[in-house]
Amino acid sequence: MSAITSNNCLSPADLHHLMEADECQLIDVREPVEFAEERIPSATLIPLAELEQRAGQIDKSRPVVVMCRSGKRGGQAMAKLQALGYTDVRNLEGGILAWKAAGQSVECPPRKVLPLMRQVQLVIGLCVVTGSVLALTVNPLFALIPAFFGTGLAMAGASGWCGLALLLAKMPWNNAAVKCEPQSCCR
Numbered sequence: 001m002s003a004i005t006s007n008n009c010l011s012p013a014d015l016h017h018l019m020e021a022d023e024c025q026l027i028d029v030r031e032p033v034e035f036a037e038e039r040i041p042s043a044t045l046i047p048l049a050e051l052e053q054r055a056g057q058i059d060k061s062r063p064v065v066v067m068c069r070s071g072k073r074g075g076q077a078m079a080k081l082q083a084l085g086y087t088d089v090r091n092l093e094g095g096i097l098a099w100k101a102a103g104q105s106v107e108c109p110p111r112k113v114l115p116l117m118r119q120v121q122l123v124i125g126l127c128v129v130t131g132s133v134l135a136l137t138v139n140p141l142f143a144l145i146p147a148f149f150g151t152g153l154a155m156a157g158a159s160g161w162c163g164l165a166l167l168l169a170k171m172p173w174n175n176a177a178v179k180c181e182p183q184s185c186c187r
Contacts, residue, residue, distance in 0.1 A: 008078060009093035010065055012102035024063040029077040030096075031166070033116050033174035034069065038106040040099060048073050048080075049166075055084050067092035067099070072160045119168045124149045 010018075018024040019042060028035055028043040035045045046054045048068070058064055064086055066077040074091040081089045092099065100106060114122070131145025156162035168174060 008090050009071070010090040011093055012099045012104055015065055015067075015092055015099070016102075016104055018063070018065070024065045024090075025059060026092075027058060027064060027066045027077070028068070029066055029073050030068050031116065031169040033113065033169045036109060036174075037113070037115055038096065038108050040067065040096065041105070041107050043067065048077055051077055051080050052084065055081065055086075058086070060086055063088040063090070065090045065092055068095045070095040070097050113173055116165055116169060116174065119174075120162060120165050123164060123168070124153060 015024070015026070019026065026040060026043045028039060028045050029048040029051060030045075031047055032045065035043075039045075044057070046057065058081070064081060066074045066081070066089065068074040068077070071091060071094050074095060078089045078091045094101070096106065127149050128146040131142050131149075134142035134145070152162075152164065156164075
């Protein structure tokens with residue numbers, strides 16, 4: 001795999017050329033609900049949390065490209081695979097966001113659930129408003145609710161890890177979307 005941009009990252013255009021030539025295997029390390037919302041055609045879903053257990057499904061003799069939403073989890077996946085002995089691993093620079101920004105197509109299922117990040121925003125927003133109203137009208141200790149969610153939001157922003165997103169991804173309405181077959185293409 002010669003089309004490297006920097007730090008073992010691959011640009012969307014370079015990945016597109018490799019995929020057209022069938023010169024790589026693309027591993028999507030996002031959560032199942034994210035994969036169900038939209039995905040790069042021919043990508044194989046192996047969530048980051050399952051990567052070590054399912055690494056045997058990845059052919060060590062072929063170049064591997066890992067991807068996520070924006071590139072951070074892809075970088076973590078690349079490091080995990082390299083530690084497991086995979087020598088030709090690259091990360092899609094900017095993830096699926098960069099892929100779409102470059103004009104590349106993604107598969108989208110016909111039935112969509114609310115995107116995971118919007119679900120996170122909705123839950124946090126409702127809990128902050130509810131906690132604030134309760135703190136003003138019932139008991140000041142209810143101010144701990146918005147403080148809790150604010151701290152969680154700051155930690156997620158600093159670390160790139162969001163426990164609420166992982167919890168919501170396991171909810172039944174999000175898992176049901178994985179069974180949908182893609183029937184349309186969107187950008």
